[in-house]
Amino acid sequence: MPAALRLLCGVVVPAAMLCAESLPRVTFPSGDPRRTLIHFSQDNVSHYDVFLLDESKEELYVGARDWVLALTLGTPGSIHAKASLMWGPTAEKTSECAFKKKSQETECFNFIRVLVAVNQTHLYVCGTYAFSPTCTYIHLENFTLVSSDRGQLFLDGKGQCPFDPQHTYTALLVDGELYAGTMNNFQGNEPIISRSLGTRTLLKTDAFLRWLSADAAFVASFSVPGDDKVYFFFEETADEFDFFERLLVPRVARVCKSDVGGDKVLQKKWTTFLKAQLVCSQAGRFPFNVIHHAFALLRQDGRADFYAVFTSQWQAGRAGSAAVCAYSQEDLEKVFDGKFKELNKESSRWTVYSGPDMNPRPGSCSMGPSSDKALSFMKDHFLMDGKVSPIQGRPLLVMPDVTYTHITVHETRDVFGTMYRVMFLATAEGFLHKAVELPEGPHIVESIQLFAKPESVRNLLLAPQKGILYVGYSRGVLQIPLANCSLHRSCTECVLARDPYCAWHGPSSSCRPARSATEDA
Ligand SMILES: *[C@@H]1O[C@H](CO)[C@@H](O)[C@H](O)[C@H]1NC(C)=O
Numbered sequence: 001m002p003a004a005l006r007l008l009c010g011v012v013v014p015a016a017m018l019c020a021e022s023l024p025r026v027t028f029p030s031g032d033p034r035r036t037l038i039h040f041s042q043d044n045v046s047h048y049d050v051f052l053l054d055e056s057k058e059e060l061y062v063g064a065r066d067w068v069l070a071l072t073l074g075t076p077g078s079i080h081a082k083a084s085l086m087w088g089p090t091a092e093k094t095s096e097c098a099f100k101k102k103s104q105e106t107e108c109f110n111f112i113r114v115l116v117a118v119n120q121t122h123l124y125v126c127g128t129y130a131f132s133p134t135c136t137y138i139h140l141e142n143f144t145l146v147s148s149d150r151g152q153l154f155l156d157g158k159g160q161c162p163f164d165p166q167h168t169y170t171a172l173l174v175d176g177e178l179y180a181g182t183m184n185n186f187q188g189n190e191p192i193i194s195r196s197l198g199t200r201t202l203l204k205t206d207a208f209l210r211w212l213s214a215d216a217a218f219v220a221s222f223s224v225p226g227d228d229k230v231y232f233f234f235e236e237t238a239d240e241f242d243f244f245e246r247l248l249v250p251r252v253a254r255v256c257k258s259d260v261g262g263d264k265v266l267q268k269k270w271t272t273f274l275k276a277q278l279v280c281s282q283a284g285r286f287p288f289n290v291i292h293h294a295f296a297l298l299r300q301d302g303r304a305d306f307y308a309v310f311t312s313q314w315q316a317g318r319a320g321s322a323a324v325c326a327y328s329q330e331d332l333e334k335v336f337d338g339k340f341k342e343l344n345k346e347s348s349r350w351t352v353y354s355g356p357d358m359n360p361r362p363g364s365c366s367m368g369p370s371s372d373k374a375l376s377f378m379k380d381h382f383l384m385d386g387k388v389s390p391i392q393g394r395p396l397l398v399m400p401d402v403t404y405t406h407i408t409v410h411e412t413r414d415v416f417g418t419m420y421r422v423m424f425l426a427t428a429e430g431f432l433h434k435a436v437e438l439p440e441g442p443h444i445v446e447s448i449q450l451f452a453k454p455e456s457v458r459n460l461l462l463a464p465q466k467g468i469l470y471v472g473y474s475r476g477v478l479q480i481p482l483a484n485c486s487l488h489r490s491c492t493e494c495v496l497a498r499d500p501y502c503a504w505h506g507p508s509s510s511c512r513p514a515r516s517a518t519e520d521a
Pocket residue numbers: 033034035036037481484485486487
């Protein structure tokens with residue numbers, strides 16, 4: 001044992017100290033007893049795609065294929081279904097779907113895509129409904145479908161939910177209104193960012209003005225408490241560069257919550273829609289330009305850092321690398337407050353707008369519905385000139401030979417009270433990497449193989465109060481404790497694991513959760 005370790009092991013030692021190394025320190029194969037995963041599944045239910053957690057009621061609502069489930073999380077170590085509701089497409093919708101050459105075996109079902117709690121008693125839920133997106137309400141008292149206030153049981157879900165289960169989607173309920181980013185048509189070439197529900201006018205992006213490229217694919221959306229904006233993260237083909245091949249770019253778009261659309265110009269359209277390019281690159285490599293997922297970590301000061309996972313379009317397949325980049329809310333705001341790009345109609349090239357400034361600034365949240373001049377300007381000044389660079393100008397983590405499909409981030413304190421950020425990253429092959437950010441670089445504490453056969457995770461949800469991570473996949477839900485400290489048998493093992501959730505407890509000679517290790521030290 002090195003001298004420093006010997007010294008440390010006499011007392012309580014935070015496990016995240018010491019030096020960094022990049023490959024996973026421990027890999028647990030599927031079924032390893034040191035990292036037992038609690039599994040839930042219900043007969044005949046597949047595609048556990050969407051989660052909604054109610055931490056106060058200890059319930060997890062799950063949107064699956066033709067089913068919505070209410071799971072009780074009560075006692076640690078058990079998940080059981082409290083209620084379930086089958087909601088499949090009608091026979092008529094299924095045959096229409098098959099008639100349109102879609103598969104009755106794999107596609108003509110109701111894949112749930114939107115699941116939000118509109119109030120204490122009602123959920124709002126939307127599904128692909130055999131390529132005919134449909135929404136409804138669920139009454140939580142008896143977990144049954146109920147009609148809307150206007151008396152309709154089934155509502156048109158176009159613009160809120162995709163038609164095709166393969167299409168990406170994101171939806172967020174803010175102040176009783178649903179902000180959604182998805183495909184707005186059957187063909188899948190008309191993306192949309194919409195706002196619906198609530199009492200205000202329905203708002204959309206303008207398809208004719210091409211605010212979004214036809215292939216825009218949404219991966220996440222966020223609203224930070226106390227901020228008047230909603231952010232959307234997505235991928236699309238860029239047309240602002242002269243490039244010989246199709247060039248994908250990761251983007252962030254924002255709209256203002258206060259937006260009510262225009263009076264004369266931009267009626268029922270966003271008047272505050274702006275988008276910007278995200279950068280995630282490392283010197284000497286192809287840029288990481290394909291975004292797969294994003295997560296907003298609320299900071300202590302009430303603002304957010306946005307974490308996102310990327311790959312590169314130029315190194316597909318096994319040999320490719322994945323990267324994690326984080327962006328501060330301030331950096332996003334700086335770019336949205338900066339210069340606009342505009343398309344020069346004669347040369348068909350994008351240039352920087354160099355005309356006079358306007359007051360109020362076009363696209364700002366203080367812009368009113370009747371400022372026609374500013375609204376006309378917004379029609380073709382929706383792309384920012386600046387690019388959003390990651391914190392410290394580089395990726396937080398670059399991993400060879402993986403594709404990260406999902407990310408969630410947790411902040412935790414070690415026994416000394418030092419704050420650490422822990423990233424949970426799901427790979428396309430069904431591994432979960434737990435990585436801690438250290439001053440000298442990232443350290444992968446552990447890698448857990450989630451499934452016996454490789455498959456992609458569909459959903460990752462952190463329940464910080466319970467110390468649990470929920471994973472949705474094709475055949476069920478997995479419940480994973482954030483750490484198992486007791487698998488480290490010696491002080492050296494415990495300390496070298498560098499897991500901020502664990503600490504060595506000298507008096508009892510055991511590796512314990514950091515929360516409890518100080519209690520009787
Ligand atoms: C944690 O590891 C210990 C020791 O290997 C094992 O006995 C225990 O079952 C594990 N607990 C979980 C929840 O995986």
